[in-house]
Amino acid sequence: MKEQKEILQRFMRLFNQPTLQEISNQTGIQITRVFRIMNFAPMKFSEYLIFKNLIDSKICPGDSFEATLDKSLNELSLDTIGDIKQQIERKLLLKKLLTKNDSKGAVYA
């Protein structure tokens, strides 16, 4: 459920808080189902993938960030990967400091 909440929060942020109708149009999921998902009815794996793919295409149009990361892991040196990892970790830490007290409420408000 934690993963579901995180992916939905991310989706809402990246797509500028779309309405239920807009989410339904973008995902192809029925609006009543979208309403239930947004209120934490457990998602099906296929629904999770729909949200995940939409997020991926928004972040890296044309190529997924994960694919780039996979390629990096195979091709770059351990030191360079360590540097990149360290940078990402610092960004995450900063993000955590900025949002530590953020809401525990429903994703769709």
Next chain:
Amino acid sequence: MRDGILVIERMVLESLFKKEKNLMEMERDTGLDSGILKNILSNFMMDNLIKYQKGVYSLNKNEIMGKLKKINDKKQIKEEVGELFTSMLNEYFKKIEQDQKNVDIKVRKIWLTPSEEKIFNTYLINLETFMKNVEQDRKIHPKNEKLKEKKVFIWGATDYSTIANGCLQAI
């Protein structure tokens, strides 16, 4: 405690290093939002680096001294300077787009003769002496300066080939 700290976390430590403060004073000194400050302070309190008594935050100097080696580890300092530099660079290019100029970065590639290099080094020494003198003067004649108003300078020079080799190694 994790290794190393972020630039904004160091700001908090530096602010308290000058003088113990309440939250509002810290906000004024660092320019950081009170919510972020609370998060940073509570993390430091969990690590026992900061004490909180009657609304006032202060450094737990004994603990800090013990952990300073870890915080100032070469690898961590590299990350921190990298963060400073990246932020400066981002702000510089953001400001260029908006035609504002409160961040200045200059990069020059020049071939110097040995005598010109000596002249350049003299300028650098002068610059460093000037900065040391200002720092010293602030210790003797403090001006109630705010931490957020401090100027950050980054400078240095190296051969083009050293940069190129560094780029080639970072893959």
